[in-house]
Amino acid sequence: MSFPILSSILLAPVLGVLIILFIPQKEDKVIKIVAALATGLTVILSLIAYAYYDQSIGGLQFVEHIPWIDELGVAYGLGVDGISLPLVLLTAIVIFTGVFASWGLEKRVKEFFIFLLALVAGVFGVFLTTDLFFFYLFFEIAVIPMYILIGVWGSTNKEYSAMKLTIYLLVGSAFALIVIIAVYLYTGLGTFDIQTLTQQTYDIGFQKFAFLLLMVGFGFLVPMWPLHTWSPDGHVAAPTAVSMLHAGVLMKLGGYGLIRAGIFIFPEGAKFWAPVIAILCIVNVVYGAMVAMAQKDLKFVIGYSSVSHMGYVLLGVASLNTLSISGAVAQMFAHGIMTALFFALVGNVYNKAHTRMIADFGGLAHQMPRIAAGFVIAGLASLGLPGLVNFVAEFAIFVGSFRVYPVLTILAISGIVITAVYVLRVVQNVFFGPRNPKWDGLEDVRGIELVPIVILCGVLLFLGFFPSLLMELINNGVDPFVQQYLTTPKVGGMF
Amino acid sequence: MAINFSLIIPEMLVAGLGLLVMIISLLVPKDQKKGLAYFTVFGLIGVLVVLYFMIDAQGTLFNGMYIVDPFGSFMKILIVLSSIMAIILGVEYVEKFITGFLGEFCFFVVFATLGMITLVSAGDFITLYVALELMTISFIILVGFGKNIFRASEAAIKYLLLSALSSGVLLYGLTLVYGAAKTTSINGVMEYIAQGETAPILVLGIIFLISGFGFKISAVPFHMWTPDVYEGAPTPVTALLSVASKGAAFGVLLRVFMHALPGNQELWMPIIVVLTVLTIVLGNFVAIPQKNIKRMLAFSGVAQAGYILLGLIAFSTVGVSAALFYAMIYVFCNMGAFGVIIAFSQAGGGDEVQDYNGLWKRSPFLAAVMLASLLSLAGIPPLAGFVGKFQLFRAIMEQGYVWLVFVALGMSMVSVYYYLLVAKAMYFKDPHEDSQIKVNLPIQITLLAITLITLFLGIYPTPLTNLATQVAKTFF
Numbered sequence: 001m002s003f004p005i006l007s008s009i010l011l012a013p014v015l016g017v018l019i020i021l022f023i024p025q026k027e028d029k030v031i032k033i034v035a036a037l038a039t040g041l042t043v044i045l046s047l048i049a050y051a052y053y054d055q056s057i058g059g060l061q062f063v064e065h066i067p068w069i070d071e072l073g074v075a076y077g078l079g080v081d082g083i084s085l086p087l088v089l090l091t092a093i094v095i096f097t098g099v100f101a102s103w104g105l106e107k108r109v110k111e112f113f114i115f116l117l118a119l120v121a122g123v124f125g126v127f128l129t130t131d132l133f134f135f136y137l138f139f140e141i142a143v144i145p146m147y148i149l150i151g152v153w154g155s156t157n158k159e160y161s162a163m164k165l166t167i168y169l170l171v172g173s174a175f176a177l178i179v180i181i182a183v184y185l186y187t188g189l190g191t192f193d194i195q196t197l198t199q200q201t202y203d204i205g206f207q208k209f210a211f212l213l214l215m216v217g218f219g220f221l222v223p224m225w226p227l228h229t230w231s232p233d234g235h236v237a238a239p240t241a242v243s244m245l246h247a248g249v250l251m252k253l254g255g256y257g258l259i260r261a262g263i264f265i266f267p268e269g270a271k272f273w274a275p276v277i278a279i280l281c282i283v284n285v286v287y288g289a290m291v292a293m294a295q296k297d298l299k300f301v302i303g304y305s306s307v308s309h310m311g312y313v314l315l316g317v318a319s320l321n322t323l324s325i326s327g328a329v330a331q332m333f334a335h336g337i338m339t340a341l342f343f344a345l346v347g348n349v350y351n352k353a354h355t356r357m358i359a360d361f362g363g364l365a366h367q368m369p370r371i372a373a374g375f376v377i378a379g380l381a382s383l384g385l386p387g388l389v390n391f392v393a394e395f396a397i398f399v400g401s402f403r404v405y406p407v408l409t410i411l412a413i414s415g416i417v418i419t420a421v422y423v424l425r426v427v428q429n430v431f432f433g434p435r436n437p438k439w440d441g442l443e444d445v446r447g448i449e450l451v452p453i454v455i456l457c458g459v460l461l462f463l464g465f466f467p468s469l470l471m472e473l474i475n476n477g478v479d480p481f482v483q484q485y486l487t488t489p490k491v492g493g494m495f
Numbered sequence: 496m497a498i499n500f501s502l503i504i505p506e507m508l509v510a511g512l513g514l515l516v517m518i519i520s521l522l523v524p525k526d527q528k529k530g531l532a533y534f535t536v537f538g539l540i541g542v543l544v545v546l547y548f549m550i551d552a553q554g555t556l557f558n559g560m561y562i563v564d565p566f567g568s569f570m571k572i573l574i575v576l577s578s579i580m581a582i583i584l585g586v587e588y589v590e591k592f593i594t595g596f597l598g599e600f601c602f603f604v605v606f607a608t609l610g611m612i613t614l615v616s617a618g619d620f621i622t623l624y625v626a627l628e629l630m631t632i633s634f635i636i637l638v639g640f641g642k643n644i645f646r647a648s649e650a651a652i653k654y655l656l657l658s659a660l661s662s663g664v665l666l667y668g669l670t671l672v673y674g675a676a677k678t679t680s681i682n683g684v685m686e687y688i689a690q691g692e693t694a695p696i697l698v699l700g701i702i703f704l705i706s707g708f709g710f711k712i713s714a715v716p717f718h719m720w721t722p723d724v725y726e727g728a729p730t731p732v733t734a735l736l737s738v739a740s741k742g743a744a745f746g747v748l749l750r751v752f753m754h755a756l757p758g759n760q761e762l763w764m765p766i767i768v769v770l771t772v773l774t775i776v777l778g779n780f781v782a783i784p785q786k787n788i789k790r791m792l793a794f795s796g797v798a799q800a801g802y803i804l805l806g807l808i809a810f811s812t813v814g815v816s817a818a819l820f821y822a823m824i825y826v827f828c829n830m831g832a833f834g835v836i837i838a839f840s841q842a843g844g845g846d847e848v849q850d851y852n853g854l855w856k857r858s859p860f861l862a863a864v865m866l867a868s869l870l871s872l873a874g875i876p877p878l879a880g881f882v883g884k885f886q887l888f889r890a891i892m893e894q895g896y897v898w899l900v901f902v903a904l905g906m907s908m909v910s911v912y913y914y915l916l917v918a919k920a921m922y923f924k925d926p927h928e929d930s931q932i933k934v935n936l937p938i939q940i941t942l943l944a945i946t947l948i949t950l951f952l953g954i955y956p957t958p959l960t961n962l963a964t965q966v967a968k969t970f971f
Contacts, residue, residue: 071816071960072886111855133885137876144875147915151923159923163915170911174904181889181900 005049006062006078006128009088012041013095013117013124020113028109035099035113042092042124049080050089055476058082060130060195069133073190077130082477083259083329084127086470087252090336091127093459094248095120097452098241101344104351104449105153105239112153116241119145123245126253132180132192132261136173139253143169146242146250153239155350156297161230161237168230172220175213176257182210183265198264198485204272211269214262215277221254222310225283232303240347243299244452247306248340252332255313259325263317267485270320277318278405284311285415293422298349298356301426302342305382308415309335315405315412316397322482324400326474330393333470334460338381338390341456345374348449352442358429361439365431368444372431374453379423381460384416389463392471502554502563505542505571506612512538513605520598528597532586533937535601539579539608546572550966555618559680562618562750566969569819569962570615570746577739577826578608583941584834585731587841593641593729600637604735607633611739615746620669620679623747627665627711630743631658634736638728650727657710657720665707671700681755688758701756701763705770708751711744712800713793715773722785725793730840733789734833737796738826745803745822749815752807753970760810768808772902774801779906783913788848791913792832795872798910799825802887805903809890816967817886820959824871824879824952831868831945834938835861842932848917853926861932862921864942869914871949874907879952886960 016038023031053061060079068076080088098116105112118141125138143166150162184192187200202210216227223231231251235243263270288308295301309331316328348371349364350356365372381388384395394416402409445453463470500507516535520528550568555561582604589600610630617623635658639651673679675697676687688697709717725733756763778798785791803825806818836846838861844850855862871878874885884907888900934942952959 068955069882069957069960071957071964072889137881140876140881144870148918148922151919159919163912163919166915167908167912170908171905174908177885177888177904178892178897178900181885181892182897184889185893 004064005045006080007064009042009045009049009092010078010121010124010128012038012045013121016117017114017121020110020117023110025108025110028106031109031113032099032103035117036096038117039092039096039099039120043096046085046089046092050085050473053080053085053473055082055473058476058480063130072133072192074133074192075131076134077193078128079130080128082473082475084256085477086329086333086474087127087249087256088124090252090333091120091123091249093455094244094336094340097340097344097455098244100448100451101244101347102239102241107153112149112239115145115149116245119149119242120245123249123253127256130194132184132194132197134192135194135257135261136177136180139173140170142250142253143173146238146246149242150234150238153242154237155239156236157233158237161233165230165234168220168227172217172227172254175217175220176261179210179213179217179261182206194260194265198481202266202268204268207266207269208272209269211262211266211273214258214266215273218254218258218262219280221257222251222314223254223307224277224280224314225287225307225311228284228288228307231307232300235303235306235343236297236299240343243343243347244340247302247343248336251306251310252336255310255317255328255332258317259328263320263325264481264485274318274320277314278401278408281311281314281318282408282411284308284314285412286418289415289418289422293418293425296357296359298346298358298426298430299343301358301422302339302346305342305419305422306335306339308419309339309382311415312394312397312412315401315408319397319401319404320482321400321403322475322479324397324404325482326471326478327393327396327398327400329474329478330470331390331397334381334388334390334393334463337456337459338378341374341378341453341460342382344452344456345371345378348445353439358426361430361436363431363433363435364439364442366435367439367442370444370446370450370453374457375431376427377457377460379427382423383420387464388460389467389470390460391464392467396471498556499554502549502552502556503561504549505546506609506616508538508542508545509575509605509609509612512542513602513609516598516602516605520602523598525595528601529586529590532582532597532601535605536579536582539575539582539605543572543575543579546575550962559682560617560619560622562616562681564969565966566750567616567746569966570742571612573742573823573826574608574611574615574739577735577742577830578604580830580834580941580945581731581735581739583937584734584830584837585729587935587938588729588731588837591841592644596640599640600731603633603637603640607637607735608739611743614743615750617747617750618681620673620681624666624669627747628662630740631662634732634740637732638724638736641729644727644729646727647729650724653720653727654724661707661710661717664703664710668700668703668707671696671703675700681751684755685758688756691758693759693762698762702766704751705763705766708744708748709770712741712748712803713797714770714800714804715777715797718774718778718797721797722790722793725796726787726789726846730789730833730837734830734837737792737833738829741796741800742822742826745818749807749818749970753810753815757810764808764810767804768899771801771804771808772899774798774804775903775906779909779913782910785913786848787846788836788851788917789846791848791917792829795910795913796829798906799872802884802903805887805891805899808896808899809887809894811890811894812964812967812971813886813893814890815970816960816963817883817890819963819966820956821883821887823959823963824883824949827945827949827952828868828871828878828880831864831942831949832872834942834945835865835868838934838938838942839932844932848920850927851917851920852924854921856926857928857930858932858934860939860942861934864946865921866918867946867949869917871953873911873914875911877950877953879949879956881953882956882960
């Protein structure tokens with residue numbers, strides 16, 4: 001058997017937790033270095049996995065399979081394909097930069113990194129596993145550390161937000177759990193293996209029932225309007241690294257689950273419910289963007305912009321064709337990087353200025369040119385400027401969805417205009433304009449604080465110029481499924 | 496017919512141990528009984544080893560009055576394990592708060608254990624009742640023997656009165672069933688019911704049985720005693736009461752309903768389903784406003800009893816095995832939580848949830864154990880409680896109770912809320928005082944072992960699931 005690269009990705013953060021457990025609380029530098037090494041290892045391993053993934057073969061690769069609970073037929077199965085590999089890479093990049101974004105942390109450092117690494121182990125698990133039981137298990141592992149991370153190290157109404165987020169996420173996953181058990185019993189094969197379950201046929205009634213539950217369950221995570229209210233609260237309350245991980249990666253679990261467990265296992269159910277998702281996601285896009293426009297707190301702007309952008313992912317999912325689903329996966333990746341960059345920047349500003357109110361700032365580019373530059377790049381990515389990876393993703397989604405839902409797609413594209421309005425408004429009010437002497441004491445980011453900004457901007461630009469590196473891989477993962485299970489996409493839609 | 500006494504070695508050992516401890520306790524001075532407690536612990540560990548090796552043993556004694564089978568042995572392991580943990584966790588507590596009564600604590604725990612392990616092996620209503628009373632009376636004494644604790648006396652009186660009532664109800668139920676079946680043996684009742692007759696008197700008897708057992712497992716609406724008694728009793732006793740007595744009552748409940756009454760399950764199943772739903776819903780909702788951590792755990796225990804009942808509702812090998820699995824891990828989770836409460840109150844802390852503010856600072860170890868135990872109770876992976884709930888849900892969904900899965904799962908999410916309130920106090924708040932909490936070595940080792948087992952069974956449950964499945968085949 002070859003080197004278990006995926007298990008290593010999963011276990012690297014766990015190893016980090018174990019090492020940190022034995023480091024005394026006061027040696028916080030050592031703790032941070034261990035965390036950086038552990039997460040750095042995941043980046044390297046995911047890049048190796050990316051490099052060695054053979055696109056000419058496609059499908060699940062680096063597969064590991066160990067029977068786990070005989071009685072239930074659960075197996076510890078890992079594997080990646082063109083859909084999950086980019087998301088694994090995303091997780092690794094976001095957490096690695098997240099560790100650097102928390103470099104200045106001084107309060108209860110040891111526990112912070114223990115919970116952060118535990119959280120990320122869960123997230124990796126969700127993307128890596130090929131077994132529905134473990135899918136659920138890893139997801140729940142990620143939730144509780146998040147509760148503590150937000151509640152202890154957060155800001156702005158943190159206890160309320162932490163509890164709200166936890167309950168919402170758990171309720172969402174409960175819907176998924178019911179489907180997991182139901183599909184397990186329905187097939188009677190005694191397995192939770194996603195590939196095996198995908199190959200089965202289910203009667204139409206069951207598919208509708210199962211997909212509805214998954215739609216609601218994963219809708220909580222994505223988040224889909226009107227189930228989204230936990231997300232801006234959670235983003236705002238969370239400490240920087242957790243916001244990055246949360247908006248950058250955790251919301252993607254919903255989209256990923258909807259594609260992997262929803263569409264591919266229950267294609268007929270998906271066809272039945274897709275118009276509902278399509279309509280709700282337009283509310284996401286337009287309403288999210290409008291609410292973002294009205295916010296006074298920088299983090300709330302980004303929180304609602306995430307709601308808006310995840311609407312595009314849902315639109316791609318709902319259109320059910322290769323192009324749109326590939327676009328959705330790419331958008332998850334692109335949005336993850338972009339929003340992590342946003343949160344890293346806002347975290348830096350907040351650490352230095354101790355406020356996030358847009359009205360307090362003005363002309364910050366004079367004092368903080370590097371942050372301003374980073375913010376402009378993220379902002380342009382957010383409004384889908386060509387040359388940044390988000391453009392590619394959104395373009396693919398729109399082209400794919402226009403065939404199915406022309407009217408809705410046009411509405412969604414209008415969301416970009418609103419996005420441009422609020423992004424540019426923020427950039428203008430915070431960074432440009434006359435120099436504000438109140439902030440003259442602020443230092444720009446430097447040294448280690450620059451690491452996340454440089455890496456994340458780099459990824460946005462690099463993949464913006466070479467989108468094929470990402471898109472081909474994703475296409476390779478999505479296309480076989482779509483060809484096999486969604487061969488005749490339901491054209492026409494509701495309008 | 497020759498009697499195969501080797502089958503009841505554990506019972507004889509426990510009885511002998513109890514008497515021995517009682518005699519030794521009379522001989523040693525009042526302030527030198529710590530050693531005695533550890534002697535008891537090692538005696539019970541010996542019993543545990545014997546039980547482990549005879550888990551496959553099968554046979555009946557005394558003309559079917561006593562049944563030894565894997566199911567019974569599994570429950571006995573569960574009970575003896577809880578007693579061991581309760582004594583280790585309770586030694587210091589009893590020394591400190593009920594000075595001079597450590598010897599009594601030990602041998603009454605052993606006698607209660609004897610009652611419980613006999614109960615799960617009872618093959619006859621007479622044995623069943625005698626064992627139940629041995630257990631109950633020992634517990635009444637244990638609940639009330641903290642005579643300088645005001646609440647304990649109140650709790651003991653309450654427990655005494657309500658137990659007497661419930662025993663009466665149960666006994667009445669047993670006589671009615673006897674009246675219909677004309678036999679007191681469980682096998683005899685099974686044969687009678689298999690003939691397909693349903694006398695109204697039998698129905699009434701079964702309803703009384705459900706109420707009687709419902710009291711012991713604290714199912715709604717027979718749960719009223721639970722919070723008061725749990726709150727008032729010395730904490731080690733509460734811990735034992737919450738796991739072992741509940742486990743034993745479940746053992747006998749499963750045996751009677753799966754073994755004697757499967758013939759007319761359409762008769763009593765609706766009652767059990769209604770009780771289960773009430774138990775899960777009410778237990779979880781009422782736990783939310785509780786300010787006292789022992790009361791909160793009492794209501795959470797009520798809810799957990801409802802979850803174990805799901806295994807009976809499923810009425811299948813999978814269901815029973817899931818219930819057994821859940822009952823076993825429930826022992827570890829609950830003992831972990833109560834162990835922390837014991838260690839905390841020894842250090843002078845109160846029982847209110849807000850007393851736990853900032854526990855992470857005063858003792859990161861206790862806070863971590865509490866968190867792991869509560870999350871396991873809530874069914875959050877990677878802890879054992881999750882696997883248990885998963886199997887229960889799967890078992891009932893297999894029988895078509897999809898709506899019940901919705902209810903149980905929804906309530907499980909409600910439970911996360913109040914468990915997290917404790918986590919919130921422990922991790923988010925600042926402590927009232929800064930002193931570090933010292934935990935003595937035996938408690939530390941026990942709590943560490945409990946937590947590791949909870950974690951291990953959550954990550955790799957196969958050993959216990961296989962055992963539970965094998966044991967559950969007793970009934971099918």
